[in-house]
Structure formats: structure tokens, C-alpha cells
Amino acid sequence: MDISQLNNEIRKSKLLGKKLFSVVATFGTTIRGSIDPIYEIGNICKDNNIWLHIDGSIGGIFAISNYKFHNIKEIDNLNIANSITINPQKILGITKTSSLLLVDDMNKLKKAFYTGLPYIDSSDDVLNRGELGVQGSRPAEIIKLWLGLKFLGKDGIDNILSSSIRKKFLFENILDKNKFYVYSGSLHIISFEPKNMNTNQINTWSLKLKKILLENKFMISRPLHKNRYILRVVFGNFNTKESHIIELANFLNNNINE
Numbered sequence: 001m002d003i004s005q006l007n008n009e010i011r012k013s014k015l016l017g018k019k020l021f022s023v024v025a026t027f028g029t030t031i032r033g034s035i036d037p038i039y040e041i042g043n044i045c046k047d048n049n050i051w052l053h054i055d056g057s058i059g060g061i062f063a064i065s066n067y068k069f070h071n072i073k074e075i076d077n078l079n080i081a082n083s084i085t086i087n088p089q090k091i092l093g094i095t096k097t098s099s100l101l102l103v104d105d106m107n108k109l110k111k112a113f114y115t116g117l118p119y120i121d122s123s124d125d126v127l128n129r130g131e132l133g134v135q136g137s138r139p140a141e142i143i144k145l146w147l148g149l150k151f152l153g154k155d156g157i158d159n160i161l162s163s164s165i166r167k168k169f170l171f172e173n174i175l176d177k178n179k180f181y182v183y184s185g186s187l188h189i190i191s192f193e194p195k196n197m198n199t200n201q202i203n204t205w206s207l208k209l210k211k212i213l214l215e216n217k218f219m220i221s222r223p224l225h226k227n228r229y230i231l232r233v234v235f236g237n238f239n240t241k242e243s244h245i246i247e248l249a250n251f252l253n254n255n256i257n258e
């Protein structure tokens, strides 16, 4: 997110008499796993009394680890958010759905959803959790997440998260920067496209390469980025070995003209 543009938009909206209720910052973008300047955005939101939501679908899970991810920017600033979404299934292999919406103050949920339940005596000051969301009685979705985290344990989670980052950097180091433009932040996602090709050529190249790689058991994705389909690798599978990464990067380096 461009901070000066954010400031401009806030100024413009105020001039037009519009009420801004939320800014959404991203902690781990879909294409390159990059991170917005959360701290700066948080302070702007505080100054202007705007709710800050952080989309941590991809990166938020890294904050539960005790492992010190020194290279991941802003990881200690996530608590500046009023709300954050986290998708543990994206990297920990926990069954969907297990996405979380966390808020900084549970009373905000009560304020938003409370209707009063005439069939329940809520006179005690015990908070009725059925009043904290749209649904009253809810399926026990959380058991999947709890079991998954319990099964992996702290060390298991640290291992998965730290190895995903190591794998990304290994791949990035081998990929030939003379041949590819590489897009990546500090997380476990990387996208790339060949240099010296026009949009049509890149679209054809990525389609063909993706098919060839799939036949060779490499499942990589082909996201739309700035009007063209490029290639993306997400190091989200714990079973991916270093040898696979070296094989994939070398294959790409050597078959760019496929």
C-alpha cells in the first residue's frame, strides 16, 4: 500500500463528506507474499479514527510461532489491528474451513451482533457466546483447527513455517535473474516471468510451462498479474524437498524458451 496515496484518499473522502470506516492492509499478498507498512497504516488509522483490518490470510499464521522470523517485516506490529483474518489451512495443512477472524476487543462483537435472546436468561453478567456472531448455535468448526495445532505442536508449526521460508529463498537464489523478473516479499511465495517477452508470449509461455511441469508432478499456479498470466510457486507443502526445488529452478532456467 502506498502511504501517500492512502493519505490522499483519506483527505479526498473527508472533503467529499464521506465517512471512511475501514482500511484493509495486507500481511502477505497473493502473488508475491509481500507485506504492507502495517505500523504506519495503523497510526494513520488511529489519527483518523478508522478501523484497521489486516488481511493476514497468508502471513498471519507466522505470528503464532515462537520462531524469530527476523526477515519478516512488521510481524511484531500485527497487534495494531482492530481485526485480522488468518487462514491456517493455507500452510499448516489443516482441513478447510479453519479461517479465523480475530478482533482486538470482544465487546465490539457483542455490540455488533447482540440482539438479546428472550428464551435465555441473560441477566447474569456471563457473556453468551451465541450473541457474538450471526449464528447462535454453531457447528464445532474449531475442533479441526484445535486438533491440527495440537497434532503439529509448537515445534511442528515452527518447522513448517521456517522451512517454507528457507525453501522460497533457495528457489529464489537459483532462479536466473538474467532470464526472469522475480516478484517476492519476505514470505514463502514467489512469482516470476521471463524477461524480453511481450504479454502474448508470456501468456503462452506460462500456459505451456504449467502443463509440462504438472506432467512432471510440479503443481505451480498461473495467476493474473498486471494483465498477463505469470507463474507462481507457493512453498506450502511441507513434503517438498530441497532436491525438488533445485530440480524445478534448474528446469525453469534451462527451458525458458519451451
Ligand SMILES: Cc1ncc(COP(=O)(O)O)c(C=O)c1O
Pocket (backbone or CB within 6 Å): 026, 028, 029, 030, 055, 057, 058, 087, 099
Ligand atoms: C491475501 C488473501 N486474502 C484472502 C484470501 C481468501 O481467503 P478465503 O479462502 O478464506 O476466502 C486469499 C486466498 O488465497 C488471499 O490470498
